[in-house]
Amino acid sequence: MSRDGSQRKRETLREQGALHAHPDRVVDPLFEDGGFFDPEDVVQVKYEMLRRVGQEGMTVSEAASAFGFSRPSLYKARADFEAEGLPGLVARKRGPQAAYKLTEEVVAFVGELRSEDPSLSATALVERVFERFGKRIHPRSLERALAGAKKKRPSTKTKGGH
Numbered sequence: 263m264s265r266d267g268s269q270r271k272r273e274t275l276r277e278q279g280a281l282h283a284h285p286d287r288v289v290d291p292l293f294e295d296g297g298f299f300d301p302e303d304v305v306q307v308k309y310e311m312l313r314r315v316g317q318e319g320m321t322v323s324e325a326a327s328a329f330g331f332s333r334p335s336l337y338k339a340r341a342d343f344e345a346e347g348l349p350g351l352v353a354r355k356r357g358p359q360a361a362y363k364l365t366e367e368v369v370a371f372v373g374e375l376r377s378e379d380p381s382l383s384a385t386a387l388v389e390r391v392f393e394r395f396g397k398r399i400h401p402r403s404l405e406r407a408l409a410g411a412k413k414k415r416p417s418t419k420t421k422g423g424h
Contacts, residue, residue, distance in 0.1 A: 372404065
């Protein structure tokens with residue numbers, strides 16, 4: 263693969279959550295020559311690790327070591343694979359994936375408060391949100407949500423800049 267091709271592949275793997283964090287730890291012989299097996303492709307590495315244990319009888323400790331993972335990581339990969347197949351081997355971000363406390367209703371409420379009194383601090387706004395909705399929100403989370411809402415609003419400027 264060309265240098266540009268391998269860089270493009272690396273970026274794609276990163277974007278998809280499939281870039282191995284430690285490809286240098288993969289010491290299995292199949293991954294040494296840089297051919298078909300790619301130590302940077304974590305899905306491929308995990309699959310081959312699980313295959314070695316399940317089909318070839320390699321011990322969990324040997325496989326985890328050869329493929330650059332801990333034993334608990336191998337067990338998790340196996341459970342994820344059994345539950346979801348190959349997509350289960352793709353890394354996912356932990357924790358909430360969205361600002362579940364900052365609903366559209368909460369952001370609209372805060373927007374109204376800010377329109378009425380632009381001098382209200384994030385801390386004061388958070389207190390008002392708690393009083394109204396019973397939700398505890400970190401002031402920085404609220405600031406990020408407001409900045410995001412501001413970016414999404416259509417511009418009031420015309421093409422001529424007026």
